[in-house]
Amino acid sequence: MLAPGIAQGETITAATTPVSGSPGATVAILSNLKTLSRWAYPQAAAAAHASHSAHSRVVGHLRFLTEDGQAEVYMALRSYNAGNRSWIQVALPGRPNGVTGWVPASALGELHVVHDYLRIDRETFRVTLFRDGRPIWSAPVGVGRPSLPTPAGHFYVREKLTAIGSPLYGPYALGTSAYAPALTEWPGGGVVGIHGTDEPQLIPGRPSHGCVRLHNADITRLWHLIPLGTPIEVV
Numbered sequence: 001m002l003a004p005g006i007a008q009g010e011t012i013t014a015a016t017t018p019v020s021g022s023p024g025a026t027v028a029i030l031s032n033l034k035t036l037s038r039w040a041y042p043q044a045a046a047a048a049h050a051s052h053s054a055h056s057r058v059v060g061h062l063r064f065l066t067e068d069g070q071a072e073v074y075m076a077l078r079s080y081n082a083g084n085r086s087w088i089q090v091a092l093p094g095r096p097n098g099v100t101g102w103v104p105a106s107a108l109g110e111l112h113v114v115h116d117y118l119r120i121d122r123e124t125f126r127v128t129l130f131r132d133g134r135p136i137w138s139a140p141v142g143v144g145r146p147s148l149p150t151p152a153g154h155f156y157v158r159e160k161l162t163a164i165g166s167p168l169y170g171p172y173a174l175g176t177s178a179y180a181p182a183l184t185e186w187p188g189g190g191v192v193g194i195h196g197t198d199e200p201q202l203i204p205g206r207p208s209h210g211c212v213r214l215h216n217a218d219i220t221r222l223w224h225l226i227p228l229g230t231p232i233e234v235v
Helices: 216-225
Strands: 026-029 037-040 047-049 058-061 074-082 085-091 100-104 112-114 116-121 126-131 134-140 142-144 153-161 173-179 191-195 205-208 231-234
Touching: 058 100, 085 153, 126 216, 134 216, 173 216, 173 231, 191 216
Parallel strands: 116 231, 142 205
Antiparallel strands: 026 074, 037 074, 037 112, 047 058, 047 100, 074 085, 085 100, 116 126, 126 134, 153 173, 153 231, 173 191
């Protein structure tokens, strides 16, 4: 059974798996975060629960807009189907990083598919974009200084911005689902961005307060290549 919102004819990356102790219930992987991932716009400001039950603990809520006023997107991780009950597990942007929750499938719109994956290596100061598992673009980066590191983990591209308003950020920026651990006074409340710079001589290195800086030519190229919903791994 396809999760609600998946286009007709589209297949799930992993076979549905029966849920032990729940006859007729199945769980399916929607995103492997490397070669095939799915995301959706919210349809309702639904509560996100710790498990696929309306009686479980609320861990967050879907929202329609990002801090920058762009349409919010949610990475769909797994689906749960039991009779007429359908839930989707999503990644929830915010502090602390890494929170996930289950929402009714009806709270999400159509699931969009991406085959890209962005890897940021804080030791080699390198960012690489993969498509269908193959590297298609790479560039040097500047990351957070030791006292204000770029957070490690699994994130995704939430928004693509063109009007940054300052040469500090270059011509383009990507808003991610990662948040700086402490710097809440940042624009957007601490969202970790991937953007250009007016200090290209500091790349590669650790010059930032947690954001990922690229040469302006490199962020321009990446901005045009990368789709919304692309998973990001920071190592």
